[in-house]
Amino acid sequence: MNIVVLVKQVPDSGSERGLSADDKTVDRGSANNVINEMDEYAIEEALKIQEAHGGEVTVLTVGPQQAAESIRKALSMGPDKAMHVVDDALHGSCALATSKVLAAAIGRLSPDLVISGAESTDGRVQVIPHMIAERLGIAALTGARKLVVDGATLTVERQTDEGYEVVTAATPAVVSVWDTINEPRYPSFKGIMAAKKKPVETLSLADLGIAADEVGLSGASSAVVEAGKRPPRQGGTKVTDEGDGGVKLVEFLASEKFV
Structure with missing residues (x-):
């Protein structure tokens, strides 16, 4: 089975993260950048399928030159090769533009299965797998807590707040x-x-037939207008019950518009 795993380099969620002052995009230059945590589970799942059914696993990344560090980290887990789409014009791309670039790159690889993490720790929009599937005209099995491969049939237990749903589809498909x-x-x-020593193919937007004005800040369908740091936590209000504790509690709830 030919499997493509989507991997994104993101600022480490364990350290302080911020936005660039000039264009309000994620500030990656001053951060410790790592593989998106959820993508490590996608890599592992791809390797388990490869071990059971054979085939090849390719890591696909869209990102700046420094993302090559995360590509090598991903390859050290066991995938066979990688594809890196890198182009200065990609800076500031929205989810729609990113999905277009990823879909074009995936089209060159013709995989049976595309696996990704359910979300990235920087954007957390959870829409890229759905957008890619729509662009490629294939099924999207998202939010999986279990994946079973039986020939050309995929069965997923989709995690929900109430439990899980069982969903099936034929390959090719996208699974998050x-x-x-x-x-x-x-x-x-x-x-x-x-x-x-593993091969990493580097592609530009021109290689994928995508114009620079279709991506980046100029081609984005959304933008951050304003951002600010979360205010520091304030101390709570202590109420001493002198026989009127109930009244004070109701007054507090009313002031906070809870009642």
């Missing part, structure tokens, strides 16, 4: 996964060394 689906492996020393 949550962190409940598996436990990602740690790269071995052998895997880290092998990753340095």
Whole structure:
């Protein structure tokens, strides 16, 4: 089975993150950038399918040159090769434009299965898998906590607030996964060394037949107008019950518009 795994480099969620002052895009230059956590589960799932059914696993990334670091990290887990779409014009691209670029790159790889994390820790919009599936005209099995491959048939347990739904589709398809689906492996020393020699194909927008004005800030369908840091937490209000505690509680709830 030919599998493509979508991997995104994002600022480490364990450190302070912010937006650039000039264009209000994610400030990646001053951050510690890592593989999007949810994508590690997607990589692991792809490798498990490969081990069970054979085939090839390709990592696909759209991002700046520095994203090559995360590509090598992903390859050290076991995938066979990678494709990196890098172009200065991509800076500031919205979800619609990003999905267009990813779909064009996926089209060159002709996979049976595309696997991604359910969301990225920077944008958290959860729409890219759906948009890619729509652009490619294939099924989208999203929010998976379990994936079973039986020949050309995929069966997914889709995680919901109430439990899960069972959804099936034929390949080719796009599957997004949550962190409940598996436990990602740690790269071995052998895997880290092998990753340095694995092929990484680099493509530009021109290679994909996409004009620069279709992506980036100029081609974005949405924009951040204003942003500010979260205000520091304030101390709570302490009420001493002197026989009128109930009244004070109702007054407080009323002032906060709870009642």
